[in-house]
Amino acid sequence: MDHFLYRDGVLHAEDVPVAEIAATVGTPFYVYSTATLLRHFRLFDEALEGTDHLVCYAMKAASNQAILKTLAEAGAGMDVVSEGEYRRAKAAGVPGDKIVFSGVGKTADEIRYALSGGIRQFNVESEPEMEVINAVALELGTTAPITVRVNPDVDAKTHAKIATGKSENKFGIPIARAREVYAHAASLPGLEVIGIDVHIGSQLTDLDPFRLAYQKVAELTQALREDGHDIRRLDLGGGLGIPYTRSNEAPPLPVEYGQMIREELGHLNCEIEIEPGRLIAGNAGLMVSKVIYVKHGEGRDFLILDGAMNDLIRPAMYEAYHDIVPVTEATPGVEPQPYDIVGPVCESGDTFAKARLMPPLEAGDMVAFRSAGAYGAVMSSEYNSRPLIPEVLVHGDQFAVIRQRPTFDDMINRDTIPEWL
Structure with missing residues (x-):
């Protein structure tokens, strides 16, 4: 179960229209549901009720500070696999005696x-x-x-x-x-x-x-x-x-x-x-992307999105399936058609789905990748000099940007040119 549902034909993250978030932060972006994160953590905690236990969230699945703090305040420990993750856990308020180092x-x-x-x-x-x-x-x-x-x-x-x-x-x-x-x-x-x-x-x-x-x-x-x-x-x-x-x-x-x-x-x-990670974070997140072009090819049509393999690499790396849905619900009775859903990166591997049945879409329409909360943002990169995309956390009818999209200057200025140049 998650908290991403259509209301009056518009996809919502809890009580916030996804399109409202897009209007604020632009696309592509990740959005997480607090209610889903907490529900899934508590399912594990309750499953071991009556036993001496600790549920340590495997934070390699999604390690934004806001996600960690949400889970830590609910009683979660953390499973870390690097000094960086250890530092993130401590920064989120997790005490050392609740951190396992794998x-x-x-x-x-x-x-x-x-x-x-x-x-x-x-x-x-x-x-x-x-x-x-x-x-x-x-x-x-x-x-x-x-x-x-x-x-x-x-x-x-x-x-x-x-x-x-x-x-x-x-x-x-x-x-x-x-x-x-x-x-x-x-x-x-x-x-x-x-x-x-x-x-x-x-x-x-x-x-x-x-x-x-x-x-x-x-x-x-x-x-x-x-x-x-x-x-x-x-x-x-x-x-x-x-x-x-x-x-x-x-x-x-x-x-x-x-x-x-x-x-x-x-x-x-x-x-x-x-040490669950995927089951806590996976269905708690969407990646939202916009159609740039609809391209009619030889025997197939392509939806070319502004999101790419550098933003969500699971399909390219693991041949992973993600349910992809329109942000505006299709009109009942509309006949779906097959699309190859791809990103703009210069790699044939930048393909999210082939011959995926979708309602007819046009440039400017938005789609959401379900079950993208785990191993999405944490595995993203700046390949093709594409800035990392924002992360947003929803809590009821509120939302906050929990990782900003860097500017091109931010990205370029991290480089240092040697004095001999």
Whole structure:
């Protein structure tokens, strides 16, 4: 569910007409719904009600300060994967003891910064990383709380570029080696081993891969406790998918996911952490774009938009589907027609959809890309020297620009010309 609905034929973001936002900020732009962000966070929180748990938003999905602060005030922790994300979380008011630091390539400087500022735990991805965290902790005269990310060799049955739990993926330590790796961690005086971490991928639409991975984690928990480790926290990652299409095939609900966690791990009496990102932010955002031209080609028609692959790269990178709808609802009975929907970037890959059925559109009409809140703005770039597009947050009948569109001068003046030129 989201809060982007037609009223009297006009698409609204909560109680604000999308066209009103466009008149203020221009197109293209991103718009997020506060009500949807909070609803989806609370669905996860309520799914684990009655258990000791923390929902840590995976902020790589959408990391604008306003989004982070909205979720932090609702009680969310944060899952970060860089010093920049850690700094963003702290700037949004998230305390260090609610920040989990993940990622395969943490540097000594990043580890030092997070340890100095406060951290809930590091999710360790390799033995060399473990050694670096130990050295930094000893240098600072402290101990670093860690979990070890285990790779359970489970096929998440998702896109190859977002699968993380198979043996050939770069993430985590093979679960078969976990006991020896934990023994080594326990021998390092700068580390405090507190739990296990697992994350098998993103956009999962079936609970079975989760269940299989969590069964392996349950067995490992028992084995590590027998080895003398105080395993008291299980970080289960994120990855629950969202419906990008309006078909009847919906991914599992958070309440079903929570029940499965209880069934597989409830007997262990561990604190549970989950790290959803896409399901919290994905359907909470639209990208709105305007038709520049309608081009009649050989056997096909093109809608050429002012939004491009640099603004929303998911279709080009992942062959991802986004539902694309007109901002002004089509008149009932109007026959849709197929369009290739493309952007103005000089790449054939700058294509959002092929032969997509849409109501007849003209230059100046606006369209909205649904389910664009996750991995949209955060993955955008200035390719072709196109300025980053604004982000807008809606709250009821109010809206605010939460990231301005830079001017061309802003963009160009970030460059520095050497004195010899």
